[in-house]
Each structure stands twice: as structure tokens, then as C-alpha cells.
Amino acid sequence: MSDYLKYAVKNLFRNKFRTFLTIIGIAIGVCSVIIIGSISDMGKSAINSELNSLGIGALTIETDKRVTDMELSENDLQVIQSTDKVTKAVPIMLEYTNAYTRNLVLNSAVWGIDSGAKQIFSLQLLYGRLIGKADVGASENVCVVDKVFAQQTYKRTNIVGKAIKIRLGGSDEEFKIIGVVNSGGNMLQSLLSSYIPTFVYVPYTSLQKAAGKQSFDQIALQVADSSAIDAVAKNVIRRLEQATGYKEIYKTQNIAGQKDKLNNLLSIISYVLSAIAAISLIVAGLSIMTVMLVSVNERTREIGIKKAIGARRVTIMSEFILEAFAISILGSLIGSVIGLLLSLLGFFFMNITPIINIPLLLICIGFAIVNGTIFGVYPAAQASKLNPVDALRTE
Template structure:
């Protein structure tokens, strides 16, 4: 077997350029497959992390139609007292212009309660968060996202600075009391035109300025032993029963929507991987073509080997080893190239590289398998040559 392996490698070196092109075809196909799969996994993990960091992870209760249904203090107290609810906070939202530097920018203004940290992902890095005194006095104070501070003052600590909010056509001045790293920085950096910066104010202050007497939604943190979807559905049923209506309120599980988005990304990655896999099959056809040419060129050599005692099995194994060597070399080089490009891309955008070893091994195994499958026919044709006819060939 060792002699057959040595002979196979020597035969590949006879036609170096042709062998190089065949290995290159496998390499490009495998590199494409690895790169697409890795980018898909990196993107999926990053988006899941970022969506959780945006502060919208969990269950929310909101009116089905804001014109006909309202969420107020009565509904908030009902939700807080319900079994299975760990905490609940009201949220008022307003998409508006803010001015913290020389130029105004678009921002999503969150009107939150003092206990919002228990439900919304907020990590203070400077100053403080909204407290109960701010809520009670409807104070003009705010907490800004770190990306806002960096974009305006090129530093993260801007506690004490003033921010102007355009509410209802008039500008209102708010004092920055805290800076948070609330996530979403990668997404904002990549698609900043679509994902606005975040700014947090007391919900009582935003309600006063906008004239809203109700909440846009109530964010809920469910206790660990309870099912979030079940608690959300039960709360909706209780609130609908209080109003003696059906369909007045609804529950949204952002975690479930995040999972659906993750599944969608998996499908897209899978489709692209299949396309890359098709190119791998095409490369396998190239291996078959090369090996058929090799059989034709080495007909006399095969006849001599069979005349001096080489069995049909020996000839077939020799050609199969050649195809496996081509596939394995192309797979290993392609895997290294694909991971290298993915690593470089992740480094440039500041994301963590996610590698699935089982996926890489499956890709290499599939590539070698393709090479063997497409090498069987040329190997079988070589093994079935009759010695006399092969020796007669010039």
C-alpha cells in the first residue's frame, strides 16, 4: 500500500501544471463553502447578540390598535401583580431628531421607568441611570448610548452635557446624567442609516412633552420557572377580559422573533452553501476528466504493470489514491484560505470569528468523497485494461 501511495504522488508530479489546476479548482470550491458557512455563522451569532443588546429581548404587552386601546397605570399594576411576572416597566417611544453636537441626528427616544434595567439591557459606563425622583418630577434628564457620545464628542464620558430633543416641533433641552453601553454598536456601525442611536429619558417626561396619556408597551421579565409565551398569552387574556373585548391587546415575544430571524439566516446560509457545493461537484467532474486523460496517457505503463504481476485491485487503488490526494490537498488548502479570509473580515469589522469544526470536517469529507466518486470510473477503466492491448498501445 505504501508503494502504491508513493507511485500515486509521483504520477501527479508528472503533469505538475495540470495537477495544480485541478487542485486549485477543488481549493476554490472548498474555500467558497467554508467562507460562506463561516460568515453565515458569524453573522447569525452577531445579530442574536446585538438584538439582545439592543434592549428589546423578552416579552412585551401592547395594544392591538393604539387608537382604540390604551395601556395605563391600571394595566401596569395588573401585570406586575400577575403570577410569573418578575418585573414590568412601561415604555413610551418617540422617533425624533436630537442635537448633541453641531449637527442634529435621528434617534429613537425611549421613555423608561426607574426599574428599566431589570428588563431592558442597559449597562452604565458613566454616570447613573434614570431614578424614581426623575420619574416623579418629570425631570429633563437623559441617558445616552455610547455611540451617540462617541459620534458627538469623540469620547464616551459626556455626563453633564446638554442634549436638545425635537418633540412636537419644538426643541427641549435635557441634561445627560449617564452613558450606557446598550449594545447594537456593530449593527449601528454597519447599517447606521437603518438602525438609529438610542437615548433614554423618564417616561413621565416624554409623556408630558408628547401629550401621550398612555404607554406604547409594557416590557415584562418572566420568572425563570415560567414559559414566556404562556405568561404573555395569559396576560393578554386577562387584559381583554377586563375590557370585555377580544383582540384588544397582544403579546410579542422578541426572543421568538429573534429565533425566526436566526432560522432565516440559516436558510440563506444553507442555500449559498449548496451553491458552493455545486461548484464542488463541478470540480469533481474536472477530476474525472483529468484522470481519464491520465489513463489514456499511461495505457502502456498500465499494461507493463499488469504484465509483471500487478492485480486489477492494485491498479484501481493507485488511481483512487491519486484522486483522493488531489481532493485532500485542495480541501485542506481551501479550508485554510476560507478561514483566513473570514478571520481577516471579522478583524476588520470588529466581530468574533465563529468556527464550527464539525462543519469544516464535513466539508473536507464531502470533498474527498466527491473526488473518490468521480475517480472510480477512470480507476475502473484503468484496472480493466487487458495487458496485451495495453502493451500494443504507442
Template sequence: MADIFRSAFQNLGRKRLRTALTMMGVAIGVASVILIGNISQCGTDALTHEFDSLGLSGLAISTLENDSQVVLTDTDLKVVRESENVEKAMPVMMQATSVQTTRITGKALVWGIDADANQIISLNVLYGRSISVSDVKSGARVCMVDENFSQASYKRNNIIGKRLSITCSGGTEEFEVVGIVKTGSGLLQNFIGSYIPNFVYVPYSTMQQLLGKNSFDQIAVKVKSGTDVDETGDMLVQSLNRTNGSSNAFVSNNLMKQRDSLSNILGVVTLILSSVGAISLLVASLSIMTVMLVSVNERTREIGIKKSIGARKKDILLEFLFEAVLITLIGSIFGILFGYGISYLGASYFGFALGIRLDIMALAVGFSVLTGMIFGVYPAMKAAKMNPVDALRME
């Protein structure tokens, strides 16, 4: 067996250019599959991180839009917080409005949040501080803004102490910036920035005063680890309906489930693109069959000599089959190096973390070697079935 393998390896060096070009075709196919898989992984990780940073995880409890008689109040918040499956809950208010500084006027999404918001949604404070308990109790005119707003307003990240005006219910109130938060990697802003406004965070009690109401728009809920999110949402809705004497006034949105749906869409796109990469591997495997058939015709006399001195059909079959497998195997190794080389360069440039995907690597190499064996069988069988007398007569 070792002699057959050594002979197959030596035969690849006879026509080096032809062998190299065939291996290159396999390498390109494997590299394309790896690149598609890595791009999908980076995209999924980036979107997950981005949506987590925007607070799109956990549960959001709200009232049905067509039911204006029922609103979320402190009583409802207490019911939610006392639920056994709830780890944290906070009131949330939201208002799309305009924000003005001494330099710019622009659209913004103003969030009314509680002091423990960073335990429920991802708020990474870069400078200054978060909304405090005293801010909420006193209805202080303080706010946090995102990093993009700071850059757009003053061309720098840290604008602690600056003042901005927020328009709310027809009136304008002045707020002091006490914190700068990073709202993610900026991926969504980079691609669809014109559709995503700047984020401004204020105490929810302050927003209630400005809007002249004592209710909330939503209650953001962080469920305990190991708890079924959908089941908890249904339980909270039932509790709130009982408390308010209603039958169907509240709704629970599993934001994590919506995020996972987007990830599933990315997975489908990846599968489709990977199929394109698999087609390129099939084309490369067809070229292997062509190369091996040419090799059989060129080495007909050699095959006749080997058979005349005792080589069996099995030996000839394995020799040519090993050649096909070696072409795909070596090509796959170069494809892996090439694919991950480009992947790491791209990930480094865009600031993404990239890990080694053994599943994608095994799938690409396994599919490549399998197709190489399948398309290498016919030339190998053709060589093995040759009559030694006829083969020796060939020039």
C-alpha cells in the same frame, strides 16, 4: 494496501504542476464553502447581538391600534408583574422627535424607561449612570444618550453633564445627560444609519408628564428561563382582557421570534450561496476525472507491466482511486487553511468573534472527497479492465 497507497502518493508527484492545479481547484471550492459559512455565522451573531442591544428580545405587550378606548396603566403593569412566568416587566414609552444641543439639531427616538431597564433590555452604560428609582419617582429631567449621539454632538464619547433640549407635544424641555450607553456594535447604524435615529432614554414618568398622560405605549416583559414565550404572551393577553373587561384589546409580540425569523432568512441565503460553492466543488471534481483519464492513458504500458507480474484488477482500481481521493483530500486541507485564514483576517478587521465550525468543515471535506471518489471511479475502472497484452503493446 500500504504499497498501493504509497504508489498512489508517488504517482501524484510525476506531473506536479498538473496535480497542483487540480488540487487548487478543489481548495478554492472548499474555501468558498467555508467562507460562506463563516460569513453567515458572523452575520447572524452580529444581528442577534445588535437586536438584543436594541431591546428586541422577550415580549412586548401593547394595545391594538384600532382600539383607542383601552390603554395600558399601572393596574395592567401590576397584573403582568404578578404573573408566575414573568421575571421582570417595565413600562415603555416611545416618541420620535427632534433633539437639540448647543452644536446640532437632529432626529431622535426618545424612550421612556424604568429604573430596572438594563435587566430587561441590553443597556451597556459606558460613562455615568443609569436612570435611577429617584429619577422615576420625581420625574427628573435627566437622560441617557447613545455613543453615536455623543460623537455627533461633541466629537467625543463622554458628554456627561451636557444639556440637550427635547421637543415633546409642541413644547421643549431641557435635560441633563447623566449616562452614555452603547447600543450595540454599530452594525445597523453603519449600514442603514440614515434610517435609524439616535436613541435617548428618559424616565417614563417624565415622559408621561411631557405628553400629559398616565398610560404606557408598551410593557416590556422578560420571561423566566425555561418558560414558553408564546404561551406566556397569550396568558398575559387573556389576563389583561379580563382585567379591563375587554375581549380582544391587547396583543403580545414575541420579539425574539421576529429576530429568529431574520436569522432563518440569513440561513436560507447561506444555503443558496453554499450551493454555489458546492457547484465549484463539482467542477473541480470533473477536472479530477479529466486528469485521471489522462494519467491512465499515459501509464497504459505501466499498467500492463503490473498486471503481467501479478497485479489484480482490484489493486489497479484501488491505486487510481486512492490518487483521486488524495487529490481531493490534500486540496481540501489547503482549502480549509485558506478559507479560515481569510475568515480570521476579515473577522479581526471588522471586530467579529469567529469560532471553528466543525460542521461546515466536515461537510465541505466530506462532499469534496465523495465527489472525488465518484468521478475517480470511471478512470480507475478503465485502468483495471485493461488487457495486459494490449497494454504492453501501447507505446
């Protein structure tokens, strides 16, 4: 076996450039699959981090607008707050509108929140203060903006004390900025600023006053036991239906469940793209077959001499199969190293903790080696079948 390996490696360098191109073809295929897998892992990590940072509790309750015009009320809030295993419930109002400042118009999601919303939303205070009970009780026109809003309007993060106008209820209402927060979603907002709005938080009573209503759009709640979210959701709906007498008008949204669905979608996309990239490995395998057939043709006389002095068919086959194996493993290792380095650079620039998908790496290397070796079997068989007399006649 050591002799087979020695001759296989020696024969690889007979035509260095041709061998190099074949190895590079395999390396590109392996590198492509690893990079696609890493992009998928990177996307999952980034999106999960952003969804977690957005907060919005573990569960939200709202009425189904497809079947009713009813909205949630204070009585509904009290029913939810008294439900077993619900640790916190806060009213939420949401208005997608425009905010004006310094002759700039920003597409904004204006959240009407309670003073205890920090326990539901992920609001990391950077400057100023958050909305308090007094602000909610007096329906004050004060607001908290996220870091992206501050940077887009004033090119700095601390804009406490500034005033903005928000279009609410058909008119422009002026609000004083009392705080700046890192509210989550900043990465997505930065990358997709044309599609993802900036966040502005106001007392929900102020939003109610501007809209002229006493109801809520949603109620967000925290659950004591995350494993019992579905059971709590069913219990909340059951109690709301008992309290109001209305059936099938309430619905819940499990934020964790939505995240799982998104992860599954990303996985499917990753598998499809990886399969497409794997086609390049099959093409590289065909190139190995072509190179090996050319090598057999070039070494016909050598094969004839070996068979004339007693070399068996299995000896000739083993030599050529080991050459295909050597090309495959060199290409796989080079592609893996390059793919991992590029992936790590991507994680670094995206400021995401590196994730190395070991199973994907091993499967990719194994497939490339097996694929290349299999494509080397036919040329090896052709070489082993050569008649020594005919081979020796070859010039």
C-alpha cells in the same frame, strides 16, 4: 496497499503543475463552504449578542393598532405587575424623531422609560447617572444618551452636562444630558448608522407631557421562569381582558422567539449559499476526471506493460482511484486550513469569540474526498479495460 499508495503519490508528481491546479480547485471549493458557514455562525453570534445587549425584557405587551386605537394605561400596568411570575414591569414610550445639537441632526429613537428600566433595558452606565424616581415624578427634561450618540456629536464619549433639543409633539424640547450609557446595539449602529438610529432615554412622564397623553406605547416585563414565557404571556392577556372587558386587542412579543426566527432565517440562507459553493466541489471533481483521463492516455503503454506482466484489472483501477483519492484529500486539507484561518481572522476583526463548526468541517472534507474519488472511478475503469496488446502498440 502500500505499493498502490507509493505509485499513486509518485504519479501525482509526473505533471506537478497540472496536479497543483487540480488540488487548488478542490481547495477553493472546500474553503468557500467553510468560510460561508463561518460567516453564518459569525452573523448569528453577533446578532444574538446585540439582541441580548439591547435588553427590552423578555416580553412586551401592547395593543394591536390594527383593531383598536386604545393604548395601555396605568391600570393595565398594575394588572400586569400583579400577575403571577412577573418580576418586573415598566412602561415604555417610543418616539422616532430628530435630535439636534451642535448644528447636527441625528435620527434618534427616544425611549420614555421609568426609573427601574435598568432591570429591563441593558444600560451599562459609563458617565453621569441614570434617570431616577425624582426625574420621573417631576417630568424633568433630562436624558441619557448612548455612546454612539456622544461619539457622533462630540467625538468623545463623556458629554454629561451638554444640552440637546428633541423634536416632540411638533416642537423642539431642550433636554440636559445627565448620563452616557453603553446601551447595546452599538455594533449594528456603527455598521448601519444610516438605518439604525441612536438611542436617547428620557423619563416617560416627560414624553407623555410633550405628547399630551397619559397612556403608554408598551409595557416591558421580566418573567421569573424563562421557560414559562409563553404561559405568562397568555395569562397576562387573559387578566387584561378580564380587567378591561375588551377581547383580542392585546398582543405580546417574545424577544427570544424573534431571535429564534432570525437564527432560522440565517441558517436557511447559510444552507443555500453553502449549496452554491458546493457546486465548485463538483466542478473540481470533473477536473479530476479530466486530469485522470489525460493521465490514462499518457500512460497507455505503461498500463499495457503492467497488464502484460500479470497486473490485474483491480490493480490498475486501485492505482488510479488512489491517485484521485490523494488529490481529493490534499485539496480538502489545504482548503480546510485556509478556510479556518480566514474564518478565525474574521472572528478576530469582528471581536467575536471564534466558533469552529466541526460537523460542517467534517461533512465538507468528507464530501470533497468522496466526490473526487467517485469522479476518478471512470478513468480508472477505462485504464483497467485496456487491451495489453493494443496498449503496447501505442507510441
